[in-house]
Amino acid sequence: MSVxxxxxxxxxxxxxxxxxxxxxxxxxxLGVLGELLITVGVxxxxxxxxxxxxxxxxxxxxxxxxxxxxxxxxxxxxxxxDATEGPTEPVGPVVAAxxxxxPPVAAEPDHATTxxxxxxxxxxxxxxxxISQGVERESVLDVLGxxxxxxxxxPGAVGNFAMAGHRTTYAKxxxxxxxxxxxxxxxxxxxxxxxxxxxxxxxxxxxAQTEVVAPVPGDPGAAPTERFITLTTxxxxxxxxxxxxxxxxxxxxAPVADGIPAELVGGA
Amino acid sequence: MYxxxxxxxxxxxxxxxxxxxxxxLAVLAxxxxxxxxxxxxxxxxxxxxxxxx
Numbered sequence: 191m192s193v194x195x196x197x198x199x200x201x202x203x204x205x206x207x208x209x210x211x212x213x214x215x216x217x218x219x220l221g222v223l224g225e226l227l228i229t230v231g232v233x234x235x236x237x238x239x240x241x242x243x244x245x246x247x248x249x250x251x252x253x254x255x256x257x258x259x260x261x262x263x264x265x266x267x268x269x270x271x272d273a274t275e276g277p278t279e280p281v282g283p284v285v286a287a288x289x290x291x292x293p294p295v296a297a298e299p300d301h302a303t304t305x306x307x308x309x310x311x312x313x314x315x316x317x318x319x320x321i322s323q324g325v326e327r328e329s330v331l332d333v334l335g336x337x338x339x340x341x342x343x344x345p346g347a348v349g350n351f352a353m354a355g356h357r358t359t360y361a362k363x364x365x366x367x368x369x370x371x372x373x374x375x376x377x378x379x380x381x382x383x384x385x386x387x388x389x390x391x392x393x394x395x396x397x398a399q400t401e402v403v404a405p406v407p408g409d410p411g412a413a414p415t416e417r418f419i420t421l422t423t424x425x426x427x428x429x430x431x432x433x434x435x436x437x438x439x440x441x442x443x444a445p446v447a448d449g450i451p452a453e454l455v456g457g458a
Numbered sequence: 459m460y461x462x463x464x465x466x467x468x469x470x471x472x473x474x475x476x477x478x479x480x481x482x483l484a485v486l487a488x489x490x491x492x493x494x495x496x497x498x499x500x501x502x503x504x505x506x507x508x509x510x511x
Binding site: 237245354358359360364398402403424430 | 459498508
């Protein structure tokens with residue numbers, strides 16, 4: 191800096207230079223302090239860019255890759271080709287018939303294993319998101335996307351299939367959770383089965399209210415008879431003060447080999 | 459601080475500017491790759507779970 195120059199050019203042993211040197215040192219320290227503060231400010235801005243934008247870029251890429259690497263059978267997209275029939279046969283997705291008998295339920299997988307995906311037609315434009323075991327941030331929520339609360343029900347089971355996901359940052363799989371309305375389908379898929387849940391209610395709770403992920407949401411001691419689904423995420427956005435909770439129940443299930451759920455036909 | 463750095467870098471002004479730009483980018487890359495991921499868990503937002511949160 192220019193203020194530092196006189197120190198070097200001034201002779202050392204003159205009387206007037208002592209006080210000027212003191213001033214110069216003070217200005218020098220102030221200058222360094224100012225530059226440090228500016229540097230910290232720039233780094234804080236860079237942190238915001240990283241947190242609010244870059245984690246989404248990386249997360250979306252990683253989660254799309256995870257879904258792709260599942261390499262699950264694709265549901266039949268056209269009726270079984272029958273060459274003798276004319277072009278009257280409409281070509282399009284086969285809609286699976288809803289089944290409301292006992293659905294197949296998988297065992298809980300190991301920590302950080304991706305075992306399901308979720309699609310929400312209400313969130314048009316959102317990709318299919320992977321669901322993995324565990325709700326730890328470093329190993330699941332920040333890197334794999336949506337996490338399944340260990341010990342809660344698996345998809346289709348009697349009890350509460352409870353999940354957590356980021357609402358902001360890290361690809362924000364639950365970003366649009368507040369758009370959900372009662373009756374909206376939540377389509378969960380495992381390797382061989384579709385589970386179509388429907389939203390029954392949403393609520394805002396404190397982080398300590400673990401009863402929302404109880405087998406019967408809101409009633410920790412009760413024995414479940416229904417098949418619930420629960421999503422938890424942060425609320426308000428960019429805050430950890432409260433949690434936004436979505437509850438739903440299973441509407442029906444269908445084998446993937448039978449086609450795709452009617453809810454996913456035409457978009458999603 | 460930056461003035462001292464500028465005076466102690468070798469070469470003509472364009473070379474010094476280039477060195478400083480590369481250094482700044484390197485610092486930024488290190489932040490994105492290691493520093494920010496390391497401090498993010500201590501930030502008071504982003505908690506999505508009930509219970510331990």
